[in-house]
Amino acid sequence: MKDKKIKEHDRVVLKSDLPREGLKAGDVGRVVHIYRDGLAYEVEFTTLDGDTAAVVTVEMSQVRPVHKREITHARELQTV
Helix, strand or coil: CCCCCCCCCCEEECCCCHHCCCCCCCCCCEEEEEEEEHCCEEEEECCCCEEEEEEEEHHHHHEEEECCCCCCCCCCCCCC
């Protein structure tokens, strides 16, 4: 399946772990800014109750769009 173009405010899935930020592949975040025509994104990751867990800049290759038939999965955020 070809990924759609990611836009601001889209939900995205992290494709690889970001240990420094306490994030793991599969975590879902929301794009808050697009850099260089989509080559990089500022993504906010939040806990299920809405607290910001991390805001990180990621390269295009580190995230993908959320697909229609996916569901979210909960895990406890580890302190970094």
